Amino acid sequence: MATKVTTTICPFCGVGCGMNLLTEKNRLISVEPQIDHPISRGQLCAKGWSSAYGIDPKDRITHPLIRTPQGFRQTSWNKALETVAARLKQIMEETGPQAIGIISSARATNEDNYAAQKLARAVLKTNNIDHCARICHSPTVAGLNQTLGSGAMTNSAEDIFETDLVLVFGADPTENHSILGGHIIRAHLEGTQLIVVDPRRTRLAKLADTHLQLKPGSNIALLNAIIKIILDNRWQDKKFLDQRCEGLAQLTASVANALEGVEKTTGISLPKIEAVAKAYSQSKRAMILYGMGVTQYVSGTNNVIALSNLALTCGQLGRKGTGINPLRGQNNVQGACDMGCLPNVYPGYQKVDNPEVRAKFSQHWKTEVPEHPGLTSMGMTKATLAGEFRGLILFGENPVVTDPDQNLVKRALGKLDLLVVAELTMTDTARMADIILPAASFAEKTGTFTNCERRVQHVQQALPPLGEARTDWQWLAAIAQQLESDQLDWPDSEAVFREITELTPIYSAMNYAKMDQLHGLQWPCSPETPEGTAILHKDTFPIGKARLIPVHPIPIDENIDSKYPLLLTTNRLHFHYGCGSMTRKSPLLEREIPTGLLFINPADANELGVTHQSAVGVGSRRGYIETRAMLTDDLPPGLVCMPYHFHEAPSNQLTNTAQDPLTKMPELKACAVFVQPLEPGSFPRPIDEISGLSVEGVK
Ligand SMILES: Nc1nc2c(c(=O)[nH]1)N[C@H]1C(S)=C(S)[C@@H](COP(=O)(O)OP(=O)(O)OC[C@H]3O[C@@H](n4cnc5c(=O)[nH]c(N)nc54)[C@H](O)[C@@H]3O)O[C@H]1N2
Ligand SMILES: Nc1nc2c(c(=O)[nH]1)N[C@H]1C(S)=C(S)[C@@H](COP(=O)(O)OP(=O)(O)OC[C@H]3O[C@@H](n4cnc5c(=O)[nH]c(N)nc54)[C@H](O)[C@@H]3O)O[C@H]1N2
Numbered sequence: 001m002a003t004k005v006t007t008t009i010c011p012f013c014g015v016g017c018g019m020n021l022l023t024e025k026n027r028l029i030s031v032e033p034q035i036d037h038p039i040s041r042g043q044l045c046a047k048g049w050s051s052a053y054g055i056d057p058k059d060r061i062t063h064p065l066i067r068t069p070q071g072f073r074q075t076s077w078n079k080a081l082e083t084v085a086a087r088l089k090q091i092m093e094e095t096g097p098q099a100i101g102i103i104s105s106a107r108a109t110n111e112d113n114y115a116a117q118k119l120a121r122a123v124l125k126t127n128n129i130d131h132c133a134r135i136c137h138s139p140t141v142a143g144l145n146q147t148l149g150s151g152a153m154t155n156s157a158e159d160i161f162e163t164d165l166v167l168v169f170g171a172d173p174t175e176n177h178s179i180l181g182g183h184i185i186r187a188h189l190e191g192t193q194l195i196v197v198d199p200r201r202t203r204l205a206k207l208a209d210t211h212l213q214l215k216p217g218s219n220i221a222l223l224n225a226i227i228k229i230i231l232d233n234r235w236q237d238k239k240f241l242d243q244r245c246e247g248l249a250q251l252t253a254s255v256a257n258a259l260e261g262v263e264k265t266t267g268i269s270l271p272k273i274e275a276v277a278k279a280y281s282q283s284k285r286a287m288i289l290y291g292m293g294v295t296q297y298v299s300g301t302n303n304v305i306a307l308s309n310l311a312l313t314c315g316q317l318g319r320k321g322t323g324i325n326p327l328r329g330q331n332n333v334q335g336a337c338d339m340g341c342l343p344n345v346y347p348g349y350q351k352v353d354n355p356e357v358r359a360k361f362s363q364h365w366k367t368e369v370p371e372h373p374g375l376t377s378m379g380m381t382k383a384t385l386a387g388e389f390r391g392l393i394l395f396g397e398n399p400v401v402t403d404p405d406q407n408l409v410k411r412a413l414g415k416l417d418l419l420v421v422a423e424l425t426m427t428d429t430a431r432m433a434d435i436i437l438p439a440a441s442f443a444e445k446t447g448t449f450t451n452c453e454r455r456v457q458h459v460q461q462a463l464p465p466l467g468e469a470r471t472d473w474q475w476l477a478a479i480a481q482q483l484e485s486d487q488l489d490w491p492d493s494e495a496v497f498r499e500i501t502e503l504t505p506i507y508s509a510m511n512y513a514k515m516d517q518l519h520g521l522q523w524p525c526s527p528e529t530p531e532g533t534a535i536l537h538k539d540t541f542p543i544g545k546a547r548l549i550p551v552h553p554i555p556i557d558e559n560i561d562s563k564y565p566l567l568l569t570t571n572r573l574h575f576h577y578g579c580g581s582m583t584r585k586s587p588l589l590e591r592e593i594p595t596g597l598l599f600i601n602p603a604d605a606n607e608l609g610v611t612h613q614s615a616v617g618v619g620s621r622r623g624y625i626e627t628r629a630m631l632t633d634d635l636p637p638g639l640v641c642m643p644y645h646f647h648e649a650p651s652n653q654l655t656n657t658a659q660d661p662l663t664k665m666p667e668l669k670a671c672a673v674f675v676q677p678l679e680p681g682s683f684p685r686p687i688d689e690i691s692g693l694s695v696e697g698v699k
């Protein structure tokens with residue numbers, strides 16, 4: 001039987017590994033790595049290898065569903081679309097477009113995301129469009145835009161093999177960007193220095209030359225101390241600072257007292273901080289890779305600025321093997337941001353509040369566009385609870401499991417007059433919808449994903465959509481048509497991409513054929529750089545000179561006390577992804593880690609009478625869950641940690657919604673909890689049993 005081989009890109013993380021899908025008679029028979037892919041180089045991680053399970057027909061939504069008093073009932077696309085359009089019209093007439101919004105998906109293609117923001121802006125006339133970058137790297141976009149003029153990874157993945165020092169700051173790449181994690185280990189074995197800054201002893205921390213095991217939330221205190229030591233010892237790059245940066249005097253003044261109390265604040269000794277300051281600044285080429293340990297704090301944007309101050313002070317930017325590199329998380333979160341699925345920017349980060357930008361889009365789309373920046377995702381939640389927001393179209397996200405303070409999220413979603421969810425499977429969020437639309441998976445559509453190093457890669461269709469599923473941009477177009485608009489009437493994905501290139505300067509010289517030839521194209525890719533750009537800021541910054549901006553330590557929002565005596569941080573595990581809706585369909589991955597876990601230091605466990613793998617209750621000011629304890633000294637005493645992949649033991653029952661004032665990033669990395677042992681031999685109860693409320697029950 002003829003086997004068809006389709007070249008495409010992994011649908012999980014932002015590394016963007018190249019994979020082939022092998023199909024026979026429209027059935028996916030296997031997944032294999034692309035041998036010649038520039039990043040994955042013939043490899044995939046356990047999730048990539050298992051991606052076929054994630055889109056398996058079992059448990060997929062195959063037809064539109066509509067809520068009835070008796071539960072969900074199958075309906076036709078026509079009926080579903082008519083209902084959606086009628087309710088949207090009603091809300092618009094009664095309350096106005098500000099009461100409607102779209103949450104788009106960093107798991108879907110650029111074409112899907114472009115369509116989502118166009119539906120919002122050109123048809124629904126609202127800038128209420130956002131996606132999971134809000135609770136991921138929005139502080140990166142805001143912080144690096146201020147300091148460098150561009151909020152993306154400055155260098156490329158291959159630079160890991162071309163540097164003298166890798167500084168991994170608040171990221172756990174062997175778990176979360178596994179192929180890059182492997183590259184880091186290989187480079188380190190070949191002589192590259194490795195420094196890890198993380199409150200937990202991660203796998204890379206164990207291998208590193210130096211591990212700075214700082215207290216959660218003390219990034220700025222540490223970074224300012226490092227900068228102070230560099231300046232005191234004249235280890236800075238004077239030429240780079242003189243020629244390419246502004247604000248050195250203010251930065252120098254701002255770190256004057258940075259060494260006072262730093263050992264206590266960070267938990268790290270001064271000699272160790274000095275050694276890192278020297279190693280980073282004196283390296284010929286040093287590369288920063290950072291993640292959620294930087295962004296997911298109320299201090300998120302300032303943490304990013306502090307890191308950027310360090311790179312600029314040492315001139316570790318604009319050259320091969322240097323740079324400040326946010327490890328963007330989702331397969332297409334870079335793209336969803338590039339496409340303007342953010343309430344304040346159009347595609348290509350062109351600002352909503354700039355009248356010239358508005359005129360450009362208005363002319364091209366031949367329609368009026370809304371003037372004011374819209375609501376963020378959490379802003380929509382709050383506005384719903386305040387009765388000001390009524391209708392939400394959401395696809396490829398599962399906020400009931402992944403947004404902070406689950407009870408608050410459920411209350412808000414339950415209060416909406418219209419919730420439309422397009423999904424592959426019946427998630428906890430889909431269960432709360434009024435209308436569920438069946439979405440085509442990555443293997444069933446054509447389009448592009450932009451990986452963490454700004455590489456736009458071609459995603460090619462290997463299978464027909466399952467049942468009546470549609471590609472996201474196609475059902476978005478069908479909603480526009482129901483609203484009597486032809487704005488989204490494209491013949492195919494390539495036509496959507498052509499429109500993207502017409503309006504997005506950083507994508508302007510891209511096309512599918514060139515992408516296929518060159519294994520993707522890294523933006524900016526314009527007539528001046530037709531083959532893309534591997535390294536940003538080589539000679540100049542988009543804002544001319546880079547800005548050094550003073551920032552000061554900001555304490556975490558919620559401290560421990562006698563009732564909640566432990567600090568909880570949340571993170572990820574290699575074998576599971578996001579809300580788990582795809583990886584938990586794989587028996588191989590599910591076998592590795594079948595359900596929720598609480599990691600706890602043996603000293604804390606002993607004191608509480610908690611034993612390895614026993615059932616525990618964990619509570620915060622917002623909620624309570626039950627799970628199993630895993631004793632490990634990878635965490636210091638006083639700190640416990642949970643992944644957020646498990647909907648039966650959702651750590652987001654516990655997390656805090658306190659936000660970074662600029663980006664509204666919630667503090668997902670620190671909140672105060674108590675832990676208590678449950679009856680010996682008992683089983684942890686799933687959340688539905690504890691709260692007595694299934695998600696359907698809330699509606
Ligand atoms: N297997 C798997 N891979 C994934 C994902 C997944 O769900 N599963 N999700 C993807 C997504 S969406 C993203 S955004 C990325 C995220 O990838 P990472 O950024 O690596 O994410 P986390 O594991 O949440 O957090 C990183 C580290 O921050 C540390 N940390 C906590 N507080 C602090 C602090 O105050 N300072 C410092 N320096 N470090 C701190 C934590 O201990 C943790 O090791 O992963 C992507 N890849
Ligand atoms: N406590 C805690 N919470 C966190 C974090 C944390 O570190 N700690 N990290 C946060 C971060 S960084 C992120 S990015 C978010 C992620 O949060 P989410 O974006 O909600 O998580 P995912 O699991 O990626 O959800 C994506 C959904 O999209 C569906 N899907 C996949 N492909 C497609 C497609 O092509 N079309 C459609 N329509 N659907 C599709 C999948 O079935 C899945 O249910 O979680 C955040 N939540």
Ligand code: SF4
Pocket residue numbers: 010011012013014015016017040043044045046047048049176177178179180
């Ligand atoms: S590292 Fe990321 S992109 Fe590569 S195979 Fe694993 S999940 Fe997929």
Ligand SMILES: [Mo]
Pocket residue numbers: 132135136137329330
């Ligand atoms: Mo993320």
